[in-house]
Amino acid sequence: NAGVTQTPKFRILKIGQSMTLQCAQDMNHNYMYWYRQDPGMGLKLIYYSVGAGITDKGEVPNGYNVSRSTTEDFPLRLELAAPSQTSVYFCASSWGSPGWLGYEQYFGPGTRLTVT
Amino acid sequence: AQSVTQPDIHITVSEGASLELRCNYSYGATPYLFWYVQSPGQGLQLLLKYFSGDTLVQGIKGFEAEFKRSQSSFNLRKPSVHWSDAAEYFCAVEVASGTYKYIFGTGTRLKVLA
Numbered sequence: 001n002a003g004v005t006q007t008p009k010f011r012i013l014k015i016g017q018s019m020t021l022q023c024a025q026d027m028n029h030n031y032m033y034w035y036r037q038d039p040g041m042g043l044k045l046i047y048y049s050v051g052a053g054i055t056d057k058g059e060v061p062n063g064y065n066v067s068r069s070t071t072e073d074f075p076l077r078l079e080l081a082a083p084s085q086t087s088v089y090f091c092a093s094s095w096g097s098p099g100w101l102g103y104e105q106y107f108g109p110g111t112r113l114t115v116t
Numbered sequence: 117a118q119s120v121t122q123p124d125i126h127i128t129v130s131e132g133a134s135l136e137l138r139c140n141y142s143y144g145a146t147p148y149l150f151w152y153v154q155s156p157g158q159g160l161q162l163l164l165k166y167f168s169g170d171t172l173v174q175g176i177k178g179f180e181a182e183f184k185r186s187q188s189s190f191n192l193r194k195p196s197v198h199w200s201d202a203a204e205y206f207c208a209v210e211v212a213s214g215t216y217k218y219i220f221g222t223g224t225r226l227k228v229l230a
Contacts, residue, residue, distance in 0.1 A: 004159070033218075042120070042206055042220030043160070059217065090159055097210070107159030 001026050004108035006091050012114045013081040021076040021111050023091030031094045032074040033058075033105065034066065036087040043090060049074055050097075081115045088112050118143045118211050122221035129197050130229045137192040137224050139207030148210040149190040151181055154223075155203045163205075166190060177201070202228045 007022045025032065030051050035043040045058030049068040063085060065077040074093075078085060089111045096103040119142045129135055141147055148167050152160040164175025171183040181192045190207060204223045211217040 035220075040125070040222060042208075042222045044220070045218055059219075092159075104162045104165075105160075107161070109157070109159050 003027065004091055004093055004106050006089075006108035006111050008111060009109070010112045012116065013078075015081060015083065015115060017081050018077070018079050019081070019113075021078075021089055021091075021113070023074045023076065023108060024072050025074075025091075025093040025106070026072065027093060027095075027106065028071060029093035029095050029106075030071070031096060031103075031105075032068065033092040033094075034064070034074070034076045035090045035092065036060065036085075037090060037110075038087050046076065046089075078113075083115050086113060086115045118147075118209065118217065118219055120207055120209050120219050120221040122205075122207055122224050124224045125222070126225050126227065128227040128229060131199050132196050135192075135194045135197045135201070135226070137205050137207075137226070139190045139192065139221060140188050141190065141207075141209050142188065143209060143211060146185065149181075149183060150208040150210070151175065151179070151190070151192045152206045152208060152220075153177075153203045154206065160206065163192070197226075197228055199228045199230060202226055 004025045033048045034046040037043045044060045047066040049055045055066050091108040092105040094103040094105045121140045150165045151163040154160045163179050164173050166173050166183045204225045206223045207221040209219045
């Protein structure tokens, strides 16, 4: 299994540009998550999904959109990039909720995004 | 509001020395608690977790953590640190109250001296 894969690894965007960060998992996990990690900070949840067709906002959803048309894929869309979105983005997946059902989250290697 | 505090931003220990990383949480009920490790340029890996029961939990790579309700703490320990343990460590809390919420601490960066 490849686990959780993310593309691209690095990207530089100009202010106002749009892009999609790709995330895929091959473990047949129901739950998928997007986090951002800013320097010196912990991870903050952007959006999550509990299954295909179901998504919900996390702690910091503004400026982002997601979709979950398949179990495997969970892309994150930035519509109008802003410098405040410069961060490292991590995708994760789990079979069920880590707390409620005790399942571990598996993380991808991250995408480093710079907006200038 | 729920929060997770890791008071130590950086910790340096010598190889072979013992290690304790602190984590305090703020939450009304008993939370679900986790410790993750992040090696440079990598995603996070789960070290251990606590849901209920025995307050001393064992994890991978020789780590353990103890949940102390009275102190709202979940400190991570290792009796003898190896150079390969140098990484960033994150404590996290899952809040199971309505909207799903998973809160990470700001992390502790561990440096190991040979």
